Amino acid sequence: MRYRATVAYDGTAYRGFQRQTHAPTVQAALEQALALISRQPVRVMGSGRTDAGVHATGQVIAFDVSWGHATSDLRNALNANLPEDIAILEVREASADFHPRYDALSRCYEYRLYVAPVRDPLLRERAWRLSKPLNIEDIHQAAVCLVGTRDFSTFGSPPHGENAVRTVHQALWRVDPGNSYTFTIIANAFLYRMVRTVTATLVMVGQGDMTVGAFQGILAARQRALAAPPAPPHGLTLTTVCFADGT
Amino acid sequence: MRYRATVAYDGTAYRGFQRQTHAPTVQAALEQALALISRQPVRVMGSGRTDAGVHATGQVIAFDVSWGHATSDLRNALNANLPEDIAILEVREASADFHPRYDALSRCYEYRLYVAPVRDPLLRERAWRLSKPLNIEDIHQAAVCLVGTRDFSTFGSPPHGENAVRTVHQALWRVDPGNSYTFTIIANAFLYRMVRTVTATLVMVGQGDMTVGAFQGILAARQRALAAPPAPPHGLTLTTVCFADGT
Numbered sequence: 001m002r003y004r005a006t007v008a009y010d011g012t013a014y015r016g017f018q019r020q021t022h023a024p025t026v027q028a029a030l031e032q033a034l035a036l037i038s039r040q041p042v043r044v045m046g047s048g049r050t051d052a053g054v055h056a057t058g059q060v061i062a063f064d065v066s067w068g069h070a071t072s073d074l075r076n077a078l079n080a081n082l083p084e085d086i087a088i089l090e091v092r093e094a095s096a097d098f099h100p101r102y103d104a105l106s107r108c109y110e111y112r113l114y115v116a117p118v119r120d121p122l123l124r125e126r127a128w129r130l131s132k133p134l135n136i137e138d139i140h141q142a143a144v145c146l147v148g149t150r151d152f153s154t155f156g157s158p159p160h161g162e163n164a165v166r167t168v169h170q171a172l173w174r175v176d177p178g179n180s181y182t183f184t185i186i187a188n189a190f191l192y193r194m195v196r197t198v199t200a201t202l203v204m205v206g207q208g209d210m211t212v213g214a215f216q217g218i219l220a221a222r223q224r225a226l227a228a229p230p231a232p233p234h235g236l237t238l239t240t241v242c243f244a245d246g247t
Numbered sequence: 248m249r250y251r252a253t254v255a256y257d258g259t260a261y262r263g264f265q266r267q268t269h270a271p272t273v274q275a276a277l278e279q280a281l282a283l284i285s286r287q288p289v290r291v292m293g294s295g296r297t298d299a300g301v302h303a304t305g306q307v308i309a310f311d312v313s314w315g316h317a318t319s320d321l322r323n324a325l326n327a328n329l330p331e332d333i334a335i336l337e338v339r340e341a342s343a344d345f346h347p348r349y350d351a352l353s354r355c356y357e358y359r360l361y362v363a364p365v366r367d368p369l370l371r372e373r374a375w376r377l378s379k380p381l382n383i384e385d386i387h388q389a390a391v392c393l394v395g396t397r398d399f400s401t402f403g404s405p406p407h408g409e410n411a412v413r414t415v416h417q418a419l420w421r422v423d424p425g426n427s428y429t430f431t432i433i434a435n436a437f438l439y440r441m442v443r444t445v446t447a448t449l450v451m452v453g454q455g456d457m458t459v460g461a462f463q464g465i466l467a468a469r470q471r472a473l474a475a476p477p478a479p480p481h482g483l484t485l486t487t488v489c490f491a492d493g494t
Contacts (some may be wrong), residue, residue: 010368055369085368121257121332122302
């Protein structure tokens with residue numbers, strides 16, 4: 001039976017989602033918990049390969065396992081065997097051909113930032129600290145230029161053999177209390193490091209180091225070297241993956 | 248010269264604020280950083296002895312050190328020598344007899360909770376997870392009974408030789424998004440484990456395991472055994488300490 005599950009994790013201790021030979025990964029931790037409760041090797045598929053240090057509140061995975069009990073019991077058994085920084089929020093039965101990566105229609109990421117003269121120890125693994133203030137009006141103007149279907153080569157690399165055309169549905173900056181900001185971006189799919197590179201380049205705009213016009217120019221230029229280096233991973237969270245059945 | 252500083256820390260890795268012989272503490276980390284930059288042993292005084300795992304965004308400390316430069320340089324030098332989970336937010340000059348504990352007029356603590364069927368990995372060191380919902384109206388009714396000057400023996404022990412009379416100025420529960428709650432309590436001073444014991448007992452009221460009338464009864468009874476065991480430390484943060492000069 002194929003199951004689909006929603007997973008939350010604190011990415012701080014992991015070298016990203018995808019399994020690697022000699023490093024702790026979220027995928028390996030999930031596969032280990034599944035192997036423990038099913039007494040057989042289980043392969044986990046994920047919706048997105050989050051980088052080292054990136055978090056998730058709504059990563060979607062799928063796996064095949066024999067389980068004779070309720071899906072809520074499977075969720076509880078997995079949580080009892082997972083480390084404290086990973087949790088299964090929900091498990092449901094899926095069709096035998098369900099694939100969390102190929103069937104996903106869109107992904108939503110959030111990037112958290114704050115402006116402060118001194119680092120906040122309680123946010124050190126959750127948000128990017130900026131010391132220079134942001135002009136949020138300029139950021140709004142640049143962010144809306146991202147919406148639409150276009151070649152995003154300026155902001156990231158596609159997997160081998162794919163093109164760099166993606167459709168961004170939303171790119172929204174919210175002002176939070178305490179000089180904090182949350183950047184929410186939704187697209188059908190993202191290029192490698194695209195969210196972090198877009199975030200850091202929009203911060204350049206907000207700090208007056210790039211005009212809105214120049215941002216539009218580099219977006220059109222399709223040259224990776226024109227964008228900022230990627231923002232640090234710890235501010236980023238994969239929050240939602242959407243599928244054709246409306247979930 | 249005596250200096251006064253505001254300190255933020257993630258208490259997860261520490262055995263509390265106060266120095267101990269064989270355990271990492273916030274006080275020891277601060278004294279080590281001060282010794283490094285001043286090349287002499289320095290003793291730090293704090294406003295409150297937060298327990299192991301308890302956080303702070305506004306702990307106030309004082310120390311004597313010779314420093315020939317601006318207070319902002321002292322702040323930056325300290326932050327450069329402190330671990331990532333402790334930061335000095337501000338340093339200012341203080342009078343030679345300033346004492347952050349004896350001169351403090353009030354302390355404010357916040358306790359964060361959320362109700363969810365599964366633990367949230369991103370809140371595991373920041374908030375207490377409850378699986379049973381809270382009736383916030385009952386909690387409000389019980390919490391207001393705490394306000395005033397009374398003997399709080401039911402909820403904690405005083406330091407050796409002191410009485411248990413304290414003045415609670417505010418005890419307020421805020422409903423946050425995502426089935427989350429923040430309990431804010433302000434008093435002139437607190438007994439040992441008082442905030443965590445009050446929090447856990449109010450949760451009993453909110454979950455229907457104690458009536459508001461029974462809560463008033465145990466508050467009047469001055470018997471520690473009648474209250475709930477203390478709530479876990481990781482939900483608690485010392486947010487503000489107030490002094491006679493209005494700061």
